[in-house]
Amino acid sequence: MEQTSGPDGYSYLGPAGTFTEAALKQVAAAAGKPWHPVNNVGEALADVQEGRSVGAVIAIENSIEGGVTATLDALAARPGLRITGEYLVPVEFVLVARPGKTLDRVRIVNAHPVAYAQCRGWLERELPASAHIPSSSNVAAAASLFADATADAAIAPPGITDHFDLDVLARDLGDDPGAATRFVLVSRSTALPERTGADKTSVIVELPDEEPGSLLAMLEQFSTRGVNMSLLQSRPILGDAFNRYRFVIDLDGHVHDERVADALLGLRRYSPKITFLGSYPRADGRPVQYEAKHDDEVFIEARDWLRGILSGEPAAD
Numbered sequence: 001m002e003q004t005s006g007p008d009g010y011s012y013l014g015p016a017g018t019f020t021e022a023a024l025k026q027v028a029a030a031a032g033k034p035w036h037p038v039n040n041v042g043e044a045l046a047d048v049q050e051g052r053s054v055g056a057v058i059a060i061e062n063s064i065e066g067g068v069t070a071t072l073d074a075l076a077a078r079p080g081l082r083i084t085g086e087y088l089v090p091v092e093f094v095l096v097a098r099p100g101k102t103l104d105r106v107r108i109v110n111a112h113p114v115a116y117a118q119c120r121g122w123l124e125r126e127l128p129a130s131a132h133i134p135s136s137s138n139v140a141a142a143a144s145l146f147a148d149a150t151a152d153a154a155i156a157p158p159g160i161t162d163h164f165d166l167d168v169l170a171r172d173l174g175d176d177p178g179a180a181t182r183f184v185l186v187s188r189s190t191a192l193p194e195r196t197g198a199d200k201t202s203v204i205v206e207l208p209d210e211e212p213g214s215l216l217a218m219l220e221q222f223s224t225r226g227v228n229m230s231l232l233q234s235r236p237i238l239g240d241a242f243n244r245y246r247f248v249i250d251l252d253g254h255v256h257d258e259r260v261a262d263a264l265l266g267l268r269r270y271s272p273k274i275t276f277l278g279s280y281p282r283a284d285g286r287p288v289q290y291e292a293k294h295d296d297e298v299f300i301e302a303r304d305w306l307r308g309i310l311s312g313e314p315a316a317d
């Protein structure tokens with residue numbers, strides 16, 4: 001794929017060979033378009049917001065490490081962006097070093113913080129005295145071994161040896177062999193992806209100040225409408241030390257589902273600030289399960305009933 005920028009192109013955490021690039025390879029619309037490697041999530045989102053790219057793929061959650069906080073905060077800080085797709089990438093890691101280095105001589109390890117966190121168990125067992133130098137990506141970690149001699153080894157994707165002349169000192173570093181990272185495609189387009197029946201809706205919600213039970217009241221908006229949450233992650237609101245948090249939430253269903261739309265209306269009335277991030281097809285294609293009492297028809301019938309009352313229609317039996 002052409003690694004350049006262009007307003008019809010896609011930004012991703014580079015350089016080539018990252019897991020983010022593997023996620024971008026799954027984006028059908030990106031095939032044949034320019035791909036623009038960047039150094040961090042903020043830069044990828046700025047490219048989209050400012051029109052240098054049509055879309056960006058960013059890591060949002062890892063199955064071991066949880067929400068990618070840099071992404072959750074960047075989405076909250078940059079209004080006007082929409083999530084239009086979700087992609088899953090299995091992740092596994094190897095420890096690499098320049099030829100000649102052996103495992104017993106590794107003291108300093110270069111790694112992306114999210115990758116490092118996924119390998120904590122292995123590092124504690126095999127390199128208990130090692131120190132960590134953070135890197136902007138897994139591939140940048142490996143590349144740094146050539147740029148300066150501070151780190152002895154790097155944590156990188158197994159395919160790294162296709163790009164660099166490096167020795168693999170150890171394999172399967174991850175604490176969970178089944179680990180995966182969830183990525184999202186972000187764009188400026190406000191056109192909603194079609195409802196598929198296997199969708200997710202993402203929102204960022206702030207709660208009213210100093211109101212006891214306000215978190216429960218937010219959760220009730222979903223539970224009373226039979227809407228399942230698949231992510232609830234709190235992030236501090238900057239400048240409000242230890243006081244206020246925003247919540248990044250993934251819901252099962254599409255905003256075109258009546259129960260989801262109704263829950264969002266409830267939230268909108270209740271929350272001082274709610275950002276709609278998008279409704280999009282789930283990466284795993286799993287159809288959303290819900291009870292019949294939360295079917296579209298039930299909401300529509302209830303609204304029609306009220307409309308009848310308001311328009312003075314005679315009561316039906």
Ligand SMILES: O=C(O)C(=O)C[C@]1(C(=O)O)C=C[C@@H](O)C=C1
Binds near residue numbers: 018091138
């Ligand atoms: O460095 C990479 O390869 C990335 O794609 C970054 C990233 C992340 O940002 O979370 C993606 C997946 C892995 O879980 C670790 C790191």
